[in-house]
Amino acid sequence: MPNTKNSILQKIAFSEITQKDVSLYIKREDLIHPEISGNKYRKLKYNVVQATSENKKVLLTFGGAFSNHISAVASAGKQYDFKTIGIIRGDELGIDLKKTLQNNPTLKFAYDCGMQFKFVSRTDYREKTSEGFLEKLKNEFGDFYLVPEGGTNKSAVKGCEEILNSETEKFDYICVAVGTGGTISGLINSAKKHQKIIGFPALKGSFLTSEIEKYTKTNKNWKLNNDYHFGGYAKISETLIAFINQFKKETEIPLDPIYTGKMMFGIVNLINKEVFEKGAKILAIHTGGLQGIDGMNIILKKKNSLIIV
Numbered sequence: 341m342p343n344t345k346n347s348i349l350q351k352i353a354f355s356e357i358t359q360k361d362v363s364l365y366i367k368r369e370d371l372i373h374p375e376i377s378g379n380k381y382r383k384l385k386y387n388v389v390q391a392t393s394e395n396k397k398v399l400l401t402f403g404g405a406f407s408n409h410i411s412a413v414a415s416a417g418k419q420y421d422f423k424t425i426g427i428i429r430g431d432e433l434g435i436d437l438k439k440t441l442q443n444n445p446t447l448k449f450a451y452d453c454g455m456q457f458k459f460v461s462r463t464d465y466r467e468k469t470s471e472g473f474l475e476k477l478k479n480e481f482g483d484f485y486l487v488p489e490g491g492t493n494k495s496a497v498k499g500c501e502e503i504l505n506s507e508t509e510k511f512d513y514i515c516v517a518v519g520t521g522g523t524i525s526g527l528i529n530s531a532k533k534h535q536k537i538i539g540f541p542a543l544k545g546s547f548l549t550s551e552i553e554k555y556t557k558t559n560k561n562w563k564l565n566n567d568y569h570f571g572g573y574a575k576i577s578e579t580l581i582a583f584i585n586q587f588k589k590e591t592e593i594p595l596d597p598i599y600t601g602k603m604m605f606g607i608v609n610l611i612n613k614e615v616f617e618k619g620a621k622i623l624a625i626h627t628g629g630l631q632g633i634d635g636m637n638i639i640l641k642k643k644n645s646l647i648i649v
C-alpha cells in the first residue's frame with residue numbers, strides 16, 4: 341500500500357533565493373509510492389474504490405505517449421487487480437509496437453504492467469469525451485470503468501483534498517503545477533482561509549479556470565500564473581533543463597521537466613521579483629512525474645541538447 345506518511349515536508353535551501361526573506365518548503369508527494377507517484381496516486385485512490393464498488397474489472401483511460409497518468413493507471417491496475425486499457429494519442433506509435441516500446445520508457449513500463457494499448461489518431465483522440473466514441477470503445481472492449489484523461493473527476497478531486505493536512509496549515513501560499521486542474525481543485529477545497537493557492541499551468545489555454553470552478557465551491561483564494569509554461573505542454577528550453585539540474589545538485593530534489601520543474605522555476609522567479617511579502621511562508625507541492633525524465637532525455641539526446649541529470 342502507498343504510504344502517504346512518506347510525503348514529508350522539506351525546507352529548501354537554494355542559492356538563487358537565499359538572500360530573500362521568505363521560506364520555501366516542498367511537500368514530497370513524489371515519495372508516496374515508487375510507481376504511482378505524487379498526485380496520480382491521490383487522483384486514482386477514490387477511483388479505484390469506486391471501480392471496486394461498481395464491481396468493474398477493467399480500467400480504461402486516455403493519455404499521451406509519455407503520460408504520467410498512463411504509467412500510474414497501468415501500475416494501479418497491476419497492484420489492485422484490474423485489467424487496464426490505454427487509449428494512446430498517436431496512431432503512428434502502433435505501427436511497430438516493439439520499436440515504440442524500445443524508444444518509450446513510459447509505454448514500456450505500462451506494457452510490462454499488463455496494459456493493453458489502442459493507438460488512435462490525434463483527430464480520434466479529441467473525441468475522448470464524446471458519447472459515440474465511448475460507445476464504440478464499449479463495443480470493442482466490453483464493460484469498463486472510465487478514468488478520464490489526466491484522471492480528473494470528482495473522485496480525483498476528493499483524493500487531492502487529502503494532500504493538505506494539519507502540518508501544512510502554517511503556510512501562507514501553496515503552489516502547484518496544473519495540467520487538467522484536478523489537483524489544484526482539491527487543494528483549493530481543503531486549504532485554510534488564510535492560504536492562497538497559486539497554480540502554474542504546464543500548458544497554454546484558457547479552459548482551466550472554468551474547469552477548476554466546476555470542482556471548487558466557495559473558496560476563491562486562488563489564481564493561475566500563466567507566465568511559466570515555456571511555450572506549452574511538454575515544451576522545454578535549455579534554461580529550464582539547466583535550472584532543474586542546478587536545483588537537484590543543490591537540494592538533491594529531482595524535478596520533472598513537464599510540471600514540477602516549470603512550477604519551481606516560476607516560484608524561484610517570483611521570489612526573486614519580490615512578489616511575495618517579507619516573511620512569507622511558501623509551500624510547493626511536488627506532484628511527482630519523475631518517470632517522464634527518461635523519455636524526455638531520449639528526445640533531448642536525439643536533438644543533441646542538454647539532458648536532465
Ligand SMILES: *Cc1c(COP(=O)(O)O)cnc(C)c1O
Pocket residue numbers: 378379380408409490492517518519520521522523524596599600627628629630
Ligand atoms: C498530472 C500531473 C500534474 C497535473 O495535475 P492535474 O490534476 O491534471 O492538474 C502535475 N504534476 C505532475 C507531476 C503530474 O503528473
